[in-house]
Amino acid sequence: MQAFTTLNSAVIPLDRANVDTDAIIPKQFLKTIERQGLGKFLFFDWRYRAGDLTDPNADFVLNRVDLQGAQVLLAQQNFGCGSSREHAPWALADYGIRAVIAPSFADIFANNCVQNGILLITLPQETIDTLFLAARAAPLQVHIDLAAQELRSADGRRYAFDIAPGAKHKLLNGLDDIQMTLAHADVIRAYEAERSRQMPWLFREVQHG
Amino acid sequence: MTAQTLYDKLWEQHRILSEEDGRTLLYIDRHLLHEVTSPQAFSGLRAAGRKLWRVDANIATADHNVPTTDRAAGIADATSRLQVETLDRNCVEFGVEEYGMLDRRQGIVHVIAPEQGLTLPGMTVVCGDSHTATHGALGALAFGIGTTEVEHVLATQCLWARKSKNMRVWVEGTLPQGVTAKDLVLAIIGQIGTAGGTGHAIEFAGPGIEALSVEGRMTVCNMAIEAGARSGMVAPDAKTFAYLQGRPHAPQGDDWERAVAFWQTLHSDSDAQFDREIRIDASQLLPQVTWGTSPEMVLSVDAKVPDPAAAPDPVRREAWTRALEYMGLQAGTPISEIAVDKVFIGSCTNARIEDLRAAAEIVRGKRKADSVKAVLVVPGSGLVKAQAESEGLDQIFRDAGFEWREPGCSMCLAMNADRLEPGERCAATSNRNFEGRQGAGGRTHLVSPAMAAAAAIAGHFVDLRRWHG
Numbered sequence: 001m002q003a004f005t006t007l008n009s010a011v012i013p014l015d016r017a018n019v020d021t022d023a024i025i026p027k028q029f030l031k032t033i034e035r036q037g038l039g040k041f042l043f044f045d046w047r048y049r050a051g052d053l054t055d056p057n058a059d060f061v062l063n064r065v066d067l068q069g070a071q072v073l074l075a076q077q078n079f080g081c082g083s084s085r086e087h088a089p090w091a092l093a094d095y096g097i098r099a100v101i102a103p104s105f106a107d108i109f110a111n112n113c114v115q116n117g118i119l120l121i122t123l124p125q126e127t128i129d130t131l132f133l134a135a136r137a138a139p140l141q142v143h144i145d146l147a148a149q150e151l152r153s154a155d156g157r158r159y160a161f162d163i164a165p166g167a168k169h170k171l172l173n174g175l176d177d178i179q180m181t182l183a184h185a186d187v188i189r190a191y192e193a194e195r196s197r198q199m200p201w202l203f204r205e206v207q208h209g
Numbered sequence: 210m211t212a213q214t215l216y217d218k219l220w221e222q223h224r225i226l227s228e229e230d231g232r233t234l235l236y237i238d239r240h241l242l243h244e245v246t247s248p249q250a251f252s253g254l255r256a257a258g259r260k261l262w263r264v265d266a267n268i269a270t271a272d273h274n275v276p277t278t279d280r281a282a283g284i285a286d287a288t289s290r291l292q293v294e295t296l297d298r299n300c301v302e303f304g305v306e307e308y309g310m311l312d313r314r315q316g317i318v319h320v321i322a323p324e325q326g327l328t329l330p331g332m333t334v335v336c337g338d339s340h341t342a343t344h345g346a347l348g349a350l351a352f353g354i355g356t357t358e359v360e361h362v363l364a365t366q367c368l369w370a371r372k373s374k375n376m377r378v379w380v381e382g383t384l385p386q387g388v389t390a391k392d393l394v395l396a397i398i399g400q401i402g403t404a405g406g407t408g409h410a411i412e413f414a415g416p417g418i419e420a421l422s423v424e425g426r427m428t429v430c431n432m433a434i435e436a437g438a439r440s441g442m443v444a445p446d447a448k449t450f451a452y453l454q455g456r457p458h459a460p461q462g463d464d465w466e467r468a469v470a471f472w473q474t475l476h477s478d479s480d481a482q483f484d485r486e487i488r489i490d491a492s493q494l495l496p497q498v499t500w501g502t503s504p505e506m507v508l509s510v511d512a513k514v515p516d517p518a519a520a521p522d523p524v525r526r527e528a529w530t531r532a533l534e535y536m537g538l539q540a541g542t543p544i545s546e547i548a549v550d551k552v553f554i555g556s557c558t559n560a561r562i563e564d565l566r567a568a569a570e571i572v573r574g575k576r577k578a579d580s581v582k583a584v585l586v587v588p589g590s591g592l593v594k595a596q597a598e599s600e601g602l603d604q605i606f607r608d609a610g611f612e613w614r615e616p617g618c619s620m621c622l623a624m625n626a627d628r629l630e631p632g633e634r635c636a637a638t639s640n641r642n643f644e645g646r647q648g649a650g651g652r653t654h655l656v657s658p659a660m661a662a663a664a665a666i667a668g669h670f671v672d673l674r675r676w677h678g
Contacts, residue, residue, distance in 0.1 A: 016531075017524045018403055018503050022643045027624045031274065031288040033248035033295050035356075045645045076524055078404040081437065082641060083622075084339040085246065086355035107373075107407060107439050108339055112355035164371065165230035177357075178259070181365045184226065184234060188367055191225045191236055192263070201460030201468055202238050202332065204265035 002117040003174030004146050007098050009071040010139035013132050014061055019075055020082035021109060025091040038087055039094030066139050074131055075102040080109025089116040099144055101151070103128050114167045117174060119144065121151060121161045130157075146172055212478035214375045215444050216410040219350035219475070223333045225367060232369050238332040239349075240362050241318045242269035242305065244296040245624070246337030250360035251299040261303050262366040268327055269300050269307040272317045273624045277587050277614035280310055289625065303363075316590025316616040319343040319557035323427065324590055326456030330445040330472040335362060340557045340640065341440075342433040346426035347453070348445030348475045350410075353434065373439065374484040376409035377477075380417030382492030387673035389567065390425035391559060391638065391657035393417065394432040395497035397489055399507040406438030409485060412477060413443050417491035423452040424561045431558045432640050435504040444476035496673050498544050499642045499655040501532035506642070507655070508544060510672045516540035535644055536652050537632065545670050547654065550633040552577075552584040552665040553647070555614075556621035559638035559658050560589030562596050568662040569602040575678050577610040578668030584611040585627060587619040611665065623648045636664040 029041045040053065047062050049055040056063045073092070079102040080088060089112045092100070099119040113120050121144070123131075134140045134155060141154040146168065151159045169175070181188075196203045213221070225234040247269070254260070261267065274289040276282075284290035293310065300307040308314040314321060319340050322328045330348035335341060337359045344351035358368055378397055384390075398405070411433050418426065426443045433441025443449075450469055453459045460468040495509035506529070508515070517533065517540065520526035533540065538547070554560075554568050565588060577584050586606045588594040594616055597603055603613045620627040621639035629635055629651025638661050642653040656664065663671045666678055 015527070017528050020503075020641075020643045022622075022641065022646050026645055026649070027622050030245050030624065031286075031292050033252070033292060035249050045649055051649055078407065078437065081403055082339065082434075082643060084337060084341075084353035084355055086249075086337075086357060089355075104404060104407065106404075106437060108353050108355065108434075111358065115355060115357035164232075166228065166232040166369070166371075169230075177361050177369060178257070178364045181234065181361065181367055181369070184367075185365075187225055188234075188236070188262075188365065192366070195236065199331075199468070199471070201464045202329070204458070 001115070001174045001176060004098060004117055004119050004171040006146065007071060007144045008141065010067055010141055011072045011074045011101070011131065011135045012061055012067050012070045013135040014073055014075045015132055017076035018078045018081055021080055021085050021088040022082055024080070024088040025085065030085060030087050035090050036094060038091035039096065042091040042095045069096070070139070071096050071098045072142060072144070073097050073100045074128070074135060075100060076128070077103045079105050081106040084108045086112045086115070089113045089118050093118055101128070101131065114170055117171060119146060119171055123159055123161060127159055212480040212482065214477040214481045214483065215348070215412050215442055215475060216350065216373070216375055217481070219331065219333070220372055222331065223350065231371055233372060234367050235333060235370050237335050237362050237366055237368055238266065239322070239327060239334045240267045241322055241334065241336035241341070242267060242359070243273055243318050243336070243338065244271045244292045245273045246356050247299065247359055248292065248295045249356050250363060251303065253360040254303070254363055259364045261305070261363050264304045266366060267305045267363070268322065269296060269305050270315050270318055270321060271296055271310050273618045273622065275310050275617040276625055277617050277619050277627055280615050286626070313591035313595065316593065317557045317560060317618055319431065320560060320589030320593065323347060324456070324592055326453055326459035329453065329459065329468070330449060330475050335368065339434045340431050342438070343427050343431040343557055345430040345433070345440050345442030346423060347449055348442060348472065350440060350442065352439040373410040374408055376406055376411045376438065376485040377483040378411055378413050379486060379488045380413065380415040381488060381490045382417055383420045384417065384491045384494060387659065388494050388496055389657040389659060390421050390428040392494055392497040393491055394429045395499065395504065395507045395655060396494050398432065398436045398504045399497070400489060401436055401487060403435060403503050403505045404437045406433060406436040409438050411436065411438040411441045413441060414477070418443055419446065422563060423448050424563045427561065428558055432504070435640055445472045496657065496660050498660065498670055500536065500538060500544065501529065502535055502642055502644050503528070503532070504640070504642060504655060506532055510544050510660070510670055512544055514538050514540055514542045514544065545672060548580060548634070548669040549636045549654070549664050550582050551629060551635045552581060552661050553620040553635055553637040553639065554658055554661050555585065555587030555589070555619050556639035557589065558640045560587060560593065562593050564638065564658040565593070565597045565602050568658040569605045571659050571662040572609045572611070572666065573605050575609055575666045577665045580668045581665050584665045585614055585620055586611050587614045588616045590616050609666070620647055622646060636661045636670065
């Protein structure tokens with residue numbers, strides 16, 4: 001997983017609440033058996049006219065000429081709600097999005113982002129409103145420093161943000177969970193043995209890997 | 210010992226260890242797999258040379274992509290076919306039991322696991338699908354996960370998680386005639402909003418929940434995620450035990466007695482504290498219909514489409530305006546005057562036998578309106594289908610001009626051939642009315658099976674309490 005330390009980027013202001021994962025990546029792109037290649041389908045129904053990849057919708061913010069290459073998305077409350085599809089963060093990451101800023105995020109989506117090196121920054125609604133105002137007309141450049149838990153906008157404002165220590169550590173170091181978990185294999189086996197003794201009906205035929 | 214909620218108990222019983230930062234390693238009893246969110250997890254295992262930690266904890270089926278017509282002909286769409294075949298191959302390679310497309314136990318993963326007794330009270334149940342919350346209806350801690358987590362569960366039988374807050378939705382009274390579990394959960398979402406349960410595990414409790422059948426409780430828990438909560442749950446009771454007894458993977462003999470004795474401890478202590486509690490009176494509810502593009506945009510059937518000018522804040526004013534435009538609706542239009550082009554009866558929310566019975570009861574002896582282009586009835590599993598056929602429900606639907614299909618997710622998310630065309634309006638018993646959910650440009654109104662059936666007959670939404678066909 002790609003580590004996240006600091007980032008300089010313009011902000012893409014997507015001024016909508018309850019952006020669901022169906023909107024981030026529609027169902028027809030979930031048929032893939034790969035993780036890569038979803039970036040061009042990100043926000044497909046909003047980004048292209050009549051489902052045509054060659055006909056971008058100029059009104060959609062991702063298509064703004066001055067925001068090409070931007071890696072930070074700014075959105076409204078409950079971003080990433082709905083389906084658990086990890087294809088949503090895969091599409092965001094494949095497009096190049098490394099951080100999303102919003103007043104709140106849906107739980108499963110938030111988990112999936114941490115697994116894919118995407119930093120989610122939760123800020124109060126008033127701060128979000130300020131950022132939208134600043135980002136609307138011309139690109140707003142921000143600097144994100146995860147270690148310092150600080151977002152700095154080009155107009156000099158600084159915003160501190162909270163992040164769970166575990167998620168921060170994982171993002172800063174680009175860590176894979178499975179290896180860390182398997183370090184506890186003995187504890188898991190002991191738990192499992194006790195559970196199968198107490199509740200044998202939960203086990204059909206246990207086989208250890 | 211301090212008083213515990215049901216969620217506290219389930220969490221504590223599965224806690225293997227906790228890190229100082231609050232992350233907990235949870236043991237997972239049951240892992241459900243389907244074709245859409247698992248291929249990348251299996252490739253990850255293969256790339257790292259890892260095997261499954263505990264093969265028997267897993268069960269797989271193909272549901273999202275499968276055709277609902279002529280199964281023997283296979284899957285026409287090449288990418289869908291590859292995804293389903295990839296699941297078959299992965300299950301063979303890693304030794305996972307799969308109910309394949311031609312198995313009569315095949316069906317929507319959230320329908321078949323309870324049906325087979327693969328979901329039991331006191332379990333942790335996960336699946337790469339947000340509607341895993343459904344299984345909480347049996348007193349399990351059940352929640353949806355992403356594909357990286359699917360891989361993690363396959364490799365370790367555990368998940369890292371952070372404990373949610375406790376929320377209780379207390380349902381007073383019982384539902385009036387013609388008002389169902391679906392209407393109840395839609396009304397709850399309307400009250401608390403699609404982010405109302407974010408960060409919380411919801412326990413549904415109270416006389417209105419106790420009065421529901423186990424299948425009705427599944428409908429309620431299924432949509433906990435539409436209220437923002439990863440998991441919803443109901444304390445198991447005599448109805449739960451009766452539902453489970455004799456199912457293929459339910460405990461038997463002495464184990465059954467021991468299991469029931471344990472399951473009876475799975476309830477919130479009387480003095481348990483909840484971080485948040487809301488109350489709703491089931492006896493005051495009317496049938497519900499969503500009018501917008503978020504499940505929280507829901508009203509009683511006797512209401513009118515709202516005016517964005519009356520929205521409580523600017524963010525919602527913007528969202529309502531956008532929703533009305535997408536839905537092709539005018540503020541002030543009575544819900545009962547909204548005409549539908551198609552009707553979908555199915556999904557993990559409402560494709561169990563009781564749902565089909567409720568729809569058939571409305572339909573018996575009637576015909577779909579000529580203005581309705583198609584009505585799809587898609588049972589939740591091969592066994593639900595067989596049961597419905599043995600009761601003659603399929604014939605009632607066919608006589609009414611409805612289409613009787615093979616089991617799968619179908620037009621809930623339109624990954625297979627079942628979908629809306631741009632601009633088409635659908636009464637759907639599924640769970641999401643997001644833009645494009647049932648097909649690009651499609652317009653979805655979420656309702657109960659009885660309301661969907663009545664809309665198919667009348668051609669528009671009707672107040673079931675006053676409607677006689």
